[in-house]
Amino acid sequence: MKAYIIQSIRLTLVLMVLLCVIYPLTIALAGKFSKGKGNGETISKNGKVVGYALLGQSFTKPEYFWGRPSAVGYNAAGSAGSNKGPSNPDYLKEVSNRINTLLKYHPGLSRADIPADMVTSSGSGLDPEISVQGALIQVKRVAQYRHLHEKAVVQLVEQNTRKATLGPEGVNVLKLNLALDQLQEK
Structure with a gap:
């Protein structure tokens, strides 16, 4: 049971970094190359x-x-x-x-x-x-x-x-x- 909790915490941390940091930064960077430089x-x-x-x-x-x-x-x-x-x-x-x-x-x-x-x-x-x-x-x-x-x-x-x-x-x-x-x- 302890192994499952540790795996769950690791997976949660990995997903938090991926979805809350890396993904938004990637989208913001891509926006800077668009027509409106990310501002529309x-x-x-x-x-x-x-x-x-x-x-x-x-x-x-x-x-x-x-x-x-x-x-x-x-x-x-x-x-x-x-x-x-x-x-x-x-x-x-x-x-x-x-x-x-x-x-x-x-x-x-x-x-x-x-x-x-x-x-x-x-x-x-x-x-x-x-x-x-x-x-x-x-x-x-x-x-x-x-x-x-x-x-x-x-x-x-x-x-x-x-x-x-x-x-x-x-x-x-x-x-x-x-x-x-x-x-x-x-």
């Missing part, structure tokens, strides 16, 4: 960090493209989904309110034309991208509020579409909105 890939405007490429942000002004709804208010510290099932009355009310908001700001849009990602939050609540269709349904509103031609805004969406090798294409909302601001500054 930041997006800057005029030398000032305005966001992170892999974290969604809230855009509510009608002259900007809106991102995917967040169940956690875009709080990266509390990344999570809503845990509400598709038959939950509160969840259905949230989705219905989001649909009504989209229909209010996009009068020519029908309920059937609204992509799911524009009214449902992602599993993390921090999705930085929307579908290409989600961006295209917003073009008319953004162009109208910015006094731009719709073709110019569609072209901007196309330029900011991430081509996918696996999975669907996506549009990073922060990058698209920054490109939109830059277009108007010219």
Whole structure:
């Protein structure tokens, strides 16, 4: 019995060193060789960090493209989904309110034309991208509020579409909105 206890203590110590020291240091070192040097890939405007490429942000002004709804208010510290099932009355009310908001700001849009990602939050609540269709349904509103031609805004969406090798294409909302601001500054 004593031999088993000593083996257990040794194994525990080895695993503690491996998993609490060596593994985290290896991951931190690998992060230093990534794009953001382990601090995340930041997006800057005029030398000032305005966001992170892999974290969604809230855009509510009608002259900007809106991102995917967040169940956690875009709080990266509390990344999570809503845990509400598709038959939950509160969840259905949230989705219905989001649909009504989209229909209010996009009068020519029908309920059937609204992509799911524009009214449902992602599993993390921090999705930085929307579908290409989600961006295209917003073009008319953004162009109208910015006094731009719709073709110019569609072209901007196309330029900011991430081509996918696996999975669907996506549009990073922060990058698209920054490109939109830059277009108007010219």
